[in-house]
Amino acid sequence: MDYRTGVISSLAEVGEAAWDELLAAQEPDRAPNPFLSYAFLHALHESGSACAETGWQPQFLMLWDGDALAAAMPLYVKSHSYGEYVFDWAWADAYHRNGVEYYPKLLSAIPFTPVCGPRLLARDAVARKALLAFLMEQQQAAGMSSTHILFPPEEQTALLEDAGFMLRSGVQFHWLNQDYPDFEAFLATLEHKKRKNIRAERRKVNEAGVTLRRLRGADIDEAHWRFFHRCYANTYAEHRSSPYLNLDFFLRIGRDMPQNILLVLAERAGRPIAASLVIHTPDTLYGRYWGAQEHVPCLHFEAAYYQPLEFCITERIAVFEGGAQGEHKMARGFLPQKTWSAHWLAHPAFADAIERFLQRESGGIDTYLDELNERNPFK
Incomplete structure (x- = not known):
């Protein structure tokens, strides 16, 4: 032809x-x-x-x-x-x-x-x-x-x-949803030590007075995007590097593909302190971007892994692709x-x-x- x-x-x-x-x-x-x-x-x-x-x-x-x-x-x-x-x-x-x-x-x-x-x-x-x-x-x-x-x-x-x-x-690390009814059912499938460590990490975040909200794309406004971009840029600054993506990019995807976006917002004493952004379809969730304005032990794991995992279970999303590298993901149920x-x-x-x-x-x-x-x- x-x-x-x-x-x-x-x-x-x-x-x-x-x-x-x-x-x-x-x-x-x-x-x-x-x-x-x-x-x-x-x-x-x-x-x-x-x-x-x-x-x-x-x-x-x-x-x-x-x-x-x-x-x-x-x-x-x-x-x-x-x-x-x-x-x-x-x-x-x-x-x-x-x-x-x-x-x-x-x-x-x-x-x-x-x-x-x-x-x-x-x-x-x-x-x-x-x-x-x-x-x-x-x-x-x-x-x-x-x-x-x-x-x-x-x-x-x-x-x-x-x-x-x-x-x-x-090699990458992906989490596979085995039709878990809730997060505890997922934890029950892990080895005792892994299960105990995850519960301890989540408890530390809670005891630090941090609460988390999951915002769907349509609920994310420009102020949220500006805060998230500050967090994202700060992650690169901490590693003495420059961020690849600018605020205009995030505003554009927020406007044009909100059905694919989930923002996890971490707050303490009524103000935001960290955020993670994931992209998803009805089939797959992709872990993408994270950043914080102040350090809280284990908050990265809560915002970038456990909250998206709970979202996958609730929405019956089959796969969570954790992104590049990171053997530490295996301790959280991800497989190579x-x-x-x-x-x-x-x-x-x-x-x-x-x-x-x-x-x-x-x-x-x-x-x-x-x-x-x-x-x-x-x-």
Whole structure:
């Protein structure tokens, strides 16, 4: 089939209806991934959080069948490796030490968001293969050092591997809802020590005089967003870093996708002191952002884990994806899950070296997963 191809720098060139219709067709039996929605991606770009000036130049690939959008791929020209959560700094350093340019590179990912989801968006298998062929043409013609596809679903990895991409595995921690009637029923499934520690952590927050409120998106006003952004920015400041996302981004998603947003607000003596923000669908909750204006022992666990867990149980949400890294999540009922990324490198010698590295690393990841599973927190 002959498709009309194009590269766009703004999703406004496609429009919200066409983009979200294509997204909804990816998994018809599930709610669309909110991080791939027009509202979320457009907010990243239009707020200036992910744009050419911040090293995330949008260059989305598009395929049209007549006037209908048949396939699309979120793609960026990257001038650095910040905000990716699949680390290739050592690769960039090896290039630099050998006098070869690593940046710019091509990256298909959701900026600052280590969430799995389709990267080759297509209405059918024929369009998906055509989209991948278009990507291969673009990466060859652009003269980039490499192309990286982060956190694709496992069912797309075979297609990518057949196209010459090298696969890399990683680990995240997810909580699975076993139809618990309440939080105590969940606790009852854990080992005694884990259960005791969680109760102790929640008690410390309560004894510190902190109360918590869960606000749905429609109930979050601008004052809430401004407070949350101060908390979020403070977390980065404490780590001597700069926040990736600005207030305008949060105001935009609050306005345009309130059905996907939950804000947990911690208060003491009638004033807010901390907050966590999670994104959710009816199927999945994604732990995302946290920050505090003052330190309270164990408040992070309460606001960012236990309150969202209670929300999952109440709303019968099946999965809570805890985000990148963090073995401490296992003590709170999260279990290790394998994730994937795919990598194509133009330089033959570096491609061979990285392929050997990935083979060794893969064995280490499998061993690590086995060790983690032996430490299962459940009875």
